[in-house]
Amino acid sequence: MRVDGGGSEFLLAAAGRNSGKILPLDTSSIMTSDIQTTQFTKLYIDESDSVYRFCLLRTSDKEVALDIMQDTFTHFWDASSREGGTIRNKRAFLFAIARNRIIDWYRKKKTLSIEALTEGSEADIEAFADVAGRAEIEMGHEARFLLEKIREIDPLYQQAVYFRFVEGLGPKDIAQILGESANVVSVRIHRGLRQLKKIAGYDEPHD
Amino acid sequence: MNHMTDMKKDFLKQGIEGMRQVRLSPAEKGAMLSRLLAYAEEHPAASKSPYVWNFFARAYARAAGLRFEYAIAGALILILAGGTAASAAEGALPGDWLYPVKVGITEPLRGALVVGDPAKAEWEAERTVRRLEEAESLAEQGRLDQDSVQEARKHFEKSAEKFNAIIERTETENGTSEEIVNAHLDFEVKMRAHSRILSSMKEDAKELRHGGNIAPLRDAVEENAEKAKGKRERAAAFLKDSRDADDSREKGSGRESKEAEDEEDSRQD
Numbered sequence: 001m002r003v004d005g006g007g008s009e010f011l012l013a014a015a016g017r018n019s020g021k022i023l024p025l026d027t028s029s030i031m032t033s034d035i036q037t038t039q040f041t042k043l044y045i046d047e048s049d050s051v052y053r054f055c056l057l058r059t060s061d062k063e064v065a066l067d068i069m070q071d072t073f074t075h076f077w078d079a080s081s082r083e084g085g086t087i088r089n090k091r092a093f094l095f096a097i098a099r100n101r102i103i104d105w106y107r108k109k110k111t112l113s114i115e116a117l118t119e120g121s122e123a124d125i126e127a128f129a130d131v132a133g134r135a136e137i138e139m140g141h142e143a144r145f146l147l148e149k150i151r152e153i154d155p156l157y158q159q160a161v162y163f164r165f166v167e168g169l170g171p172k173d174i175a176q177i178l179g180e181s182a183n184v185v186s187v188r189i190h191r192g193l194r195q196l197k198k199i200a201g202y203d204e205p206h207d
Numbered sequence: 208m209n210h211m212t213d214m215k216k217d218f219l220k221q222g223i224e225g226m227r228q229v230r231l232s233p234a235e236k237g238a239m240l241s242r243l244l245a246y247a248e249e250h251p252a253a254s255k256s257p258y259v260w261n262f263f264a265r266a267y268a269r270a271a272g273l274r275f276e277y278a279i280a281g282a283l284i285l286i287l288a289g290g291t292a293a294s295a296a297e298g299a300l301p302g303d304w305l306y307p308v309k310v311g312i313t314e315p316l317r318g319a320l321v322v323g324d325p326a327k328a329e330w331e332a333e334r335t336v337r338r339l340e341e342a343e344s345l346a347e348q349g350r351l352d353q354d355s356v357q358e359a360r361k362h363f364e365k366s367a368e369k370f371n372a373i374i375e376r377t378e379t380e381n382g383t384s385e386e387i388v389n390a391h392l393d394f395e396v397k398m399r400a401h402s403r404i405l406s407s408m409k410e411d412a413k414e415l416r417h418g419g420n421i422a423p424l425r426d427a428v429e430e431n432a433e434k435a436k437g438k439r440e441r442a443a444a445f446l447k448d449s450r451d452a453d454d455s456r457e458k459g460s461g462r463e464s465k466e467a468e469d470e471e472d473s474r475q476d
Contacts (some may be wrong), residue, residue, distance in 0.1 A: 036252040037244070041312050044240055049230040056229060066235065073243050081252040142218060143225025166226050202219045 157192025237304030
């Protein structure tokens with residue numbers, strides 16, 4: 001199974017180039033800073049819960065989730081500052097950063113773990129974490145059941161299903177996050193949902 | 208069969224809804240926002256601005272007959288004020304997660320719309336009072352803890368410094384005036400009033416049951432009242448000396464004129 005940095009092409013495109021951007025007129029840097037701080041704050045208000053939720057359900061550790069979330073938003077601010085606030089799909093960009101940070105954390109954790117020597121597969125690097133024994137993560141019975149069932153489907157499909165049905169993102173957005181084509185993502189959503197229905201006995205959700 | 212299908216659908220829907228309920232606590236959300244805004248302040252954005260902002264802000268500036276920078280700030284406030292976040296932030300108290308938005312975003316933007324040093328000084332004085340009123344509200348609600356006192360004091364001192372800086376600048380540029388004396392007097396009176404309120408709260412242990420020690424905040428308020436008093440007295444004394452000097456000059460020149468007139472009269476005689 002191929003596991004890359006995840007959405008690296010998208011991250012580079014959003015963070016490092018001017019393609020597609022209309023060049024700005026000169027204006028006061030102070031006011032620009034105010035505008036970007038306001039936009040950044042609004043983005044935080046809108047997306048902080050989603051980013052935190054994703055980090056927490058992937059790591060099952062509150063402190064780690066908060067660290068990764070903070071790192072995600074500071075990285076977003078740096079990238080946004082460089083680009084004059086022109087990042088187009090901010091939500092997908094945030095999730096792409098968070099996902100990459102989680103993968104980094106996971107790899108670091110594995111290199112420090114003796115278990116890593118015996119477990120060769122990187123498949124679970126894409127999987128959601130086991131929150132069953134985590135009482136500090138407050139979730140209802142139905143939510144815990146659903147997360148357990150999502151964890152049972154192919155790790156490759158888990159995030160596509162999660163982003164589609166829990167976060168309500170479309171295949172194009174998910175494709176940007178995962179660094180795949182929209183077609184590949186659509187297939188993953190379809191197959192993942194089929195597996196989920198089979199495992200959990202759900203009927204197809206209508207969102 | 209249909210009944211079973213509906214149940215399964217509901218169960219999945221409830222599962223999705225339940226997962227969406229995994230959120231930050233208000234305290235975590237506020238603390239994180241404070242850290243992020245501090246980071247943003249330490250790492251300011253580059254001076255590039257999207258064309259679209261300039262376009263709309265310039266159009267708005269033309270329509271409203273405002274300076275471009277004020278127009279941008281005004282446009283932002285209109286956008287923010289339209290949202291629930293800005294309205295909710297306006298009523299936020301230290302410890303509320305939207306409080307950093309109030310002191311870090313909406314108030315500075317409102318300040319950007321204020322034109323002229325006297326009005327800016329007045330706005331900063333109002334912000335100091337707002338910080339004190341917030342601490343008093345928290346104390347009344349029994350929510351004042353040590354962190355809230357520290358936060359209120361930090362923002363209070365920041366606004367008080369800005370107020371003093373604006374007044375000093377105005378005095379340097381335009382000289383001491385009655386407006387300067389009145390500004391110090393007004394500030395001093397406000398500080399004294401709130402110092403008294405905070406002192407009375409200190410004596411009522413019930414209001415501070417969360418362990419908040421309001422004394423450092425009250426001391427800071429008292430210190431600012433004393434500073435304002437000193438500055439007011441100096442400015443008033445300077446103004447009085449200047450007026451006395453002007454009066455004596457006028458009297459002197461009056462005497463010279465009288466002597467010249469007498470001399471002229473004697474020549475004609």
